[in-house]
Amino acid sequence: MGLLTELRSSISRVTSKLFAPDQGPKRIGIYGPPNAGKTTLANRIARDWTGDAIGPESHVPHETRRARRKENVEIERNGKSVTIDIVDTPGVTTKVDYKEFLEHDIEKEDAVRRSREATEGVAEAMHWLREDVDGVIYVLDSAADPFTQVNTMLIGIIESKDLPVLIFANKTDLEESSVQQIANAFPQHETVPLSALEGDNMDEVYDKIAEYFG
Amino acid sequence: MPHQCTACGHTFEDGSKEMLSGCPGCGGTTFQFRPSGAADGTSTDAPDDSDATPPERESGGVAERMGRTATAMRDWMHRDDAPDRSDTAGAPDTAETPDSTDVPDTTDVEDATGSTRTDAGDADTGVETGTASVDERTTGEPTTDETRPADATRPADENRSPDDTRSPATSESDDAAAPDAVASGEDTDDGLAAWPDPPDVSHVREKDQRVHRRRRRAGRWGTETEQATETDQTTQTDRPTETERVAETVDRPTDEPRDDTPRPNEDGLIVADEESLDGSTEDTAQASARSEMARPDELPPRESEAPSSGRVVSEPSGEKPDMAELREELNEQFESIKIVEPGQYELNLMELYDRQEYIISLRENGRYVIQMPEDWLGDRDVP
Incomplete structure (x- = not known):
């Protein structure tokens, strides 16, 4: 299967790269560590502009284990419209342990399966980052420490690719939320506070999306 | 250290x-x-072996424990001195399957083999996807295994080593023989x-470990029988390699540096093999089998042969890749x-990002599988 499939995928990769820039909307990847609220944000954006959700949200980490895409999300700002494809990616981490699922009343067998899928999901997210996104929305839980290896590494990769990136300090509805801490962690990028769950500050979110990815 | 396609x-x-x-x-x-001094002949063996080799996952604490367990089991089994020793570690799984316990007759052997191979098939999947089927493997439910068709795909040629001097019948049972089917070995009929x-x-x-058994090939006198115990994570992965190497070293005994120092968890194994290589330790089963062909005094003197045999057995350990070194190197290069x-799981994000077309799964026998993205990404453009 190897050669043919490889060839086919190479060709499609090349052709998509040849034609993608001028055709179709930009593909914006929503990245971040697990449980930062990526899917909640993706659903919020998709619901606001298309009426459909992208995927299930959950408190259980790694709920999103496959990248999900919502195409042709048309966002209108100041009389102009920006059309993007949103890719909600699995949370990126350097370790996946089934035991963390056990804490969420998931049976071991299922937990191990989830763990495996989550691992594949991370690999998939990295794949999208490498080949398939034109811009990145990096979502962080503003109530959590942003100084992590994963955040540093991913932001570094994004910067190395010169991709436009917005840092979203999510979960501002939480008491412990500290947008400033997020902004301090990545001063070279614009940080936008929001609560995807509550829909707080979404206007600014859409303004920035239109500005950065339009 | 160049890489070599095992196919x-x-x-x-x-x-x-x-x-x-x-x-x-x-x-x-x-x-x-491919070690720099490796014989060309080795490469021809490799494909078969590698294909048939159930993959093993990364070693860890559990893997080491499993390795020790397997060694202990191996030693224990060795005392029975069956030429066709089954994988000791494999026995647990098989013990539950009715087919696996006894089995002189071919059908039974095949049954047993079926289940065994399926195990291996699972393992292959798991390793090759880097992550897949872990859960299946860990469930360790024999019933599931038996229903899987994977056995059909299991190459049965592991035994085709130049060393394999056994009679066709023996080889066949060996081929088909899973650890459990061990009993199918000539001597196992009675006592084992x-x-x-x-x-x-x-x-x-x-x-929660699925122990993967391997068919082994028996060397001449049935004493060089290879038992490769393979668990998903066992550290004894080198056994298959070892077998190949044995063949290799037989051809060119001086090519490779010797390392007689057994690894901690292989101590028993190596000692056992050496013992069995010694003509004086012919067990009853061997004696019985041999007696049909020749009397003891008709046997060629083994004194002269023993040293070379012993060397052959011990040499593989020297030729085995140093797993720590290998792992480090692969980690550096691919994993x-x-x-x-x-x-x-531990993920190397930079590797995933940089060389994302593949996932490298290192097996404990020194082989590794490069997983193409199509295999693990599936249908990427999911809406």
Whole structure:
């Protein structure tokens, strides 16, 4: 299967790269560590502009284990419209342990399966980052420490690719939320506070999306 | 240390990117480090072996425990001195299957083999996807295994080593023989069917480990029989390699440096093999088999042979890749997802990002599988 499939995928990769820039909307990847609220944000954006959700949200980490895409999300700002494809990616981490699922009343067998899928999901997210996104929305839980290896590494990769990136300090509805801490962690990028769950500050979110990815 | 495709023998220079898209010659995705002095003959053996080799996942604490367990079991089994020893570690799984316990007759053997091979098939999947099927493997439910068709795909040629001097019948049973089917070995008919359940069964299951058994090939006199115990994570992965190497060293005994120092968890194994190589330790089963052909005094003197045999046995350990070194090297070069144990993974994000077309799964026998993205990404453009 190897050669043919490889060839086919190479060709499609090349052709998509040849034609993608001028055709179709930009593909914006929503990245971040697990449980930062990526899917909640993706659903919020998709619901606001298309009426459909992208995927299930959950408190259980790694709920999103496959990248999900919502195409042709048309966002209108100041009389102009920006059309993007949103890719909600699995949370990126350097370790996946089934035991963390056990804490969420998931049976071991299922937990191990989830763990495996989550691992594949991370690999998939990295794949999208490498080949398939034109811009990145990096979502962080503003109530959590942003100084992590994963955040540093991913932001570094994004910067190395010169991709436009917005840092979203999510979960501002939480008491412990500290947008400033997020902004301090990545001063070279614009940080936008929001609560995807509550829909707080979404206007600014859409303004920035239109500005950065339009 | 160049890489070598285990399917066609094509070699690649160290750090070659060419192989990362699969072998250009045959499309194979399983490779091994090819020691610089390796004989060409080895490469021809490799494909069969590698294909048949159940993959093993990364070693970890559990893996080491499993390795020790397997060694202990192996020693224990060795005392029975069956030429066709079954994988000790494999016994646990098989012990539950009715077919596996006794089995002189071919059908039974095949049954047993079926279940065994399925196990291996699972393992292959798991390893090759880097992550897949971990759960299946860890469930360790024999019933599931038996229903799987994977056995059909299991190559049965592991035994085709130059060393394999056994009679066709023996080889065949060996081929088909799973660890459980061990009983199918000539001598097992009598006493060995009554083998008590291996004590490690519960141990193994507690660890949620699926022990993968391998068919082994028997060397001449039936004493060089290889038992490769393979668990998903066992550290004894080198056994298959060892077998190959044995063949290799037989041809060119002086080519490779010797390392007689057994590894900690292989102590028993190596000692056992040496023992069995010694003509004086012919067991009753062997004696029985041999007596049909020749009287003891008709046997060629073994004194002269013993040293070379012993060397052959011990040499493989020297030729085995140093797993720590190999792992480090592969990590450096390729490895992006490390399976610590089922359900526990460590991810090298930079590797995943940089060389994302593939996931390298290192097996404990020194072989590794390069997983193409199509295999693990599936249908990427999901809406």
